[in-house]
Amino acid sequence: MKVSKYNFIKNINGVNVFFNAKTCALAVVDDNFMNALEDIEANNFIEDNYDKKLIEDMKLSGCIIGDNVDEVRQIEFYRNLSKYDKSSLALTLAPTLACNFRCTYCFENHGNKVMNEKTQDEIISFIKNQIKNIKNLSITWYGGEPLIARKIIYSLSEKILALCEENKVIYTSFIITNASLLTDQDILLFKKYKIRGAQVTIDGPKDVHDSRRISCNGKSTFDLLINNVNKLLNNGLDVIVRINVDKENINRIKELIFVLKDRIDKYSKLKIDFGKVSTFTEVCKSIEKSCFDNEEYADLLLPLTDNIINMGFDVNKMNIYPQVKYNYCCADYINSFVIDVDGFIYKCWNHVGVKEKSCGHISEMEKITSNEYLKWIQWNPLKNKKCKECKMLPICMGGCPDLVIDSKNDPVCDIVKYNLDNIIKFYYEKLKGVE
Ligand code: SF4
Ligand code: SF4
Ligand code: SF4
Numbered sequence: 001m002k003v004s005k006y007n008f009i010k011n012i013n014g015v016n017v018f019f020n021a022k023t024c025a026l027a028v029v030d031d032n033f034m035n036a037l038e039d040i041e042a043n044n045f046i047e048d049n050y051d052k053k054l055i056e057d058m059k060l061s062g063c064i065i066g067d068n069v070d071e072v073r074q075i076e077f078y079r080n081l082s083k084y085d086k087s088s089l090a091l092t093l094a095p096t097l098a099c100n101f102r103c104t105y106c107f108e109n110h111g112n113k114v115m116n117e118k119t120q121d122e123i124i125s126f127i128k129n130q131i132k133n134i135k136n137l138s139i140t141w142y143g144g145e146p147l148i149a150r151k152i153i154y155s156l157s158e159k160i161l162a163l164c165e166e167n168k169v170i171y172t173s174f175i176i177t178n179a180s181l182l183t184d185q186d187i188l189l190f191k192k193y194k195i196r197g198a199q200v201t202i203d204g205p206k207d208v209h210d211s212r213r214i215s216c217n218g219k220s221t222f223d224l225l226i227n228n229v230n231k232l233l234n235n236g237l238d239v240i241v242r243i244n245v246d247k248e249n250i251n252r253i254k255e256l257i258f259v260l261k262d263r264i265d266k267y268s269k270l271k272i273d274f275g276k277v278s279t280f281t282e283v284c285k286s287i288e289k290s291c292f293d294n295e296e297y298a299d300l301l302l303p304l305t306d307n308i309i310n311m312g313f314d315v316n317k318m319n320i321y322p323q324v325k326y327n328y329c330c331a332d333y334i335n336s337f338v339i340d341v342d343g344f345i346y347k348c349w350n351h352v353g354v355k356e357k358s359c360g361h362i363s364e365m366e367k368i369t370s371n372e373y374l375k376w377i378q379w380n381p382l383k384n385k386k387c388k389e390c391k392m393l394p395i396c397m398g399g400c401p402d403l404v405i406d407s408k409n410d411p412v413c414d415i416v417k418y419n420l421d422n423i424i425k426f427y428y429e430k431l432k433g434v435e
Contacts, residue, residue: 001040001045001047001064001065001066001067002040002064002065002066002067002069003037003040003041003063003064003065004020004022004062004063004064004065004071005071005391006020006021006022006062006071006391006393006394007019007020007037007063008020008021008391008420008424009029009034009037010421010424010425010428012424012425012428015028015428016028016029016030016033016034017029017424017425017428018033018061018063019420019424020061020062020063021322021324021391021392021393021394021395022062022071022075022324022394023061023062023324024321024322024323024324024395025060025061025062025063026424026427026428026431027057027061028428028431032050032051032054033054033058036050036054036055036058036064037058037063037064040064072382072388072393075326075382075393075394076382078326079326079327079380079382079397081326082326082327082333083326083327083332083333083334083377084334085334085335086133086134086334086335087133087134087135087136088134088135088136088137088138088335089127089130089134089136089137089138089335089336090137090138090140090330090333090335090336090337091123091127091137091138091139091140091336091337091338091339092139092140092142092330092336092337092338092339092349092352093123093139093140093141093142093156093339094115094142094143094144094146094338094339094340094341094352094353095114095115095141095143095146095149095152095153095156095341096112096113096114096115096143096144096145096146096148096149096152096341097109097110097111097113097143097144097340097341097352097353098110098111098112098113098114098143098144098145098148098149099143099144099145099148099178099216100145100148100178100180100181100215100216100217101145101178101180101213101214101215101216101221102214102215102216103201103212103213103214104211104212104214105212105244105246105277105279107279107350108144108352108353109353109354110144111341111353113341113342114148114149114152114341115149115152115341115342115343118343119341119342119343119362120152120155120156122343122362122363123156123339123343123362124156124159124160124163126362126365126366127160127163128163129366131163131164131167131169132167134169134335135169135170136169136170136171136172137160137164137169137170137171137172138171138172138173138174139157139160139171139172139173139174140173140174140175140176141153141173141174141175141176141177141195142176142338142349142352143176143177144341145177145178145180145181146175146176146177147175147177147181147182147186148181150181150186150189153175153193153195154189154193157173157193157194157195158193161193161194171194172194172196173193173194173195173196174195174196174197174198174199174238175190175195175197175198175199176198176199177198177199177200178200178201178213178221178225179198179200179224179225179228179229179232180215180221180224180225180228182198182228182231182232184231187231187232187235187237190237191235191236191237195237196237196238197232197237197238197239197240198232198237198238198239198240199239199240199241199242199273200225200228200229200232200239200240200241200242201213201241201242201243201244201275202222202225202226202229202241202242202243202256202260203243203244203249203256204243204249204252204253204255204256205222205252205255205256205259206220206222206223206259208248208249208252208256209221209222209225209256210222212244212248212249226259226260226263226264229241229264229270230263230264230265230266233264233265233266233269233270234265234266238269238271239269239270239271240270240271240272240273240316241260241270241271241272241273242273242274242275243256243272243273243274243275244274244275244276244277245274245275245276245277245292245297245300246276246277246290246291246292247289247290247291247292248290250292250300253304254307257272257307257308257311257313260272260313261311261312261313267312267313268312268313268314269314270313270314271313271314271315271316272308272313272314272315272316273315273316274301274304274305274316276291276292276294276297276415277290277291277292278291279291294412294413294414294415294417294418295415295418297415298415298416298417298418298419298422299418299419301320301415301419302320302419302422302423302426305320306426320423320426321423321427322395322416322420322423323395324394324395325394325395325396325397326397327397328381328396328397328398328399328400328401328414329400329401330347330349331347331348331349331376331401331402332347332376332377332379332401334377337359337365338351338352339362340352340353340358341353342355343361343362343363344358344360344361344362345358345359345360345361345362345365345368345373346358346359347359347373347376348376348401348402350402351402357372358372359372359373359376360372360373375405375406376401376405379398379401379405380398381393381397381398381399381411384398384411386410386411387411392413392414392416392417392420395414395416395420396413396414396416396417397414398411399411399412399413399414400412400414
């Protein structure tokens with residue numbers, strides 16, 4: 001028996017709290033646990049000296065493992081299983097890159113095209129070819145502002161839903177929208193076409209939001225969005241309010257939460273999600289100075305989240321409690337694609353519309369082996385010595401690949417590296433509260 005290399009013990013006011021990054025188990029542990037751990041590490045362990053249940057729990061939590069277990073190898077094995085699993089297909093479709101907003105941090109080049117029929121047919125034909133081999137299909141409607149091309153969303157949805165029903169494939173769909181164009185008719189059609197909800201970005205109280213999420217006609221959209229979020233929620237649809245955070249709006253977030261509490265009818269059903277504003281392309285380079293780095297962001301995320309939970313809101317738990325990751329994101333998963341208005345395919349969401357970063361075209365999807373595609377699929381943080389030896393590997397998995405994939409730069413560690421200690425403390429306090 002030996003101890004896992006992914007164990008963390010944090011002493012909080014004299015109490016030992018254990019976390020294992022390979023299983024994400026968290027527990028308050030006693031002296032017997034600590035003694036067993038020490039004995040195993042010192043090679044003095046005699047199993048009969050310890051309570052059976054304690055040892056079983058230690059094994060179950062991933063804290064102790066068999067002598068012959070190679071944890072890094074296991075991680076690589078599960079990573080490959082997950083990465084090359086083709087039972088699900090995840091498509092992010094941008095029926096247009098046009099947008100009626102000009103957000104200060106937007107990285108897209110918009111134009112005013114909408115997806116033509118040929119490209120729509122090619123998408124359907126691709127799905128038809130895949131449908132026999134998959135169990136789940138998820139579509140995320142993306143843009144630009146996807147509702148500018150609402151007819152395409154509904155016409156594609158009709159065909160895709162029919163294919164899923166015919167082939168008993170589980171279908172889920174979601175839309176990322178600025179919500180300024182949402183109509184009552186859209187809500188009915190969301191329900192008809194199983195678009196289960198929407199992510200709507202609101203970046204602060206009225207003055208802050210309107211100065212960052214600038215509408216092309218110069219009009220304020222804040223009140224309109226609050227009304228539309230209410231409409232979605234009151235019709236039983238899920239809403240994630242996304243708040244993109246940087247140094248410009250961080251001090252006004254709490255005010256926004258008070259406004260939401262006051263003006264959203266069913267705020268307990270709404271989920272809040274934070275995004276860190278980043279400069280992904282030249283288009284948004286001008287806002288570089290106002291962006292937080294991961295370390296700074298980690299410091300402020302947890303107190304902010306705690307505050308919001310205490311006010312009765314639900315938050316995206318993935319933002320807080322670490323998850324075992326076999327892929328960092330959809331970009332390095334084999335069956336996930338972003339498809340732009342012209343049918344060009346990308347792995348990373350941030351590249352949509354940047355043709356030189358495209359992996360190929362939907363019309364040749366079946367035989368796609370371009371370098372631009374393979375580099376995502378074959379990207380492997382385990383090839384990096386730092387990541388391979390890192391205790392955070394199972395919950396970080398090398399950080400955002402887009403930041404390193406075309407360079408020899410060091411990996412950019414996920415925020416979990418900087419706030420794990422605080423997360424353990426945060427959950428310990430929560431557990432203590434329910435005792
Ligand atoms: S709403 Fe979205 S796509 Fe439109 S400008 Fe803002 S960030 Fe860009
Ligand atoms: S590679 Fe990075 S930027 Fe691209 S989708 Fe993944 S996390 Fe986002
Ligand atoms: S990116 Fe950083 S934290 Fe993540 S696994 Fe690599 S070295 Fe560890």
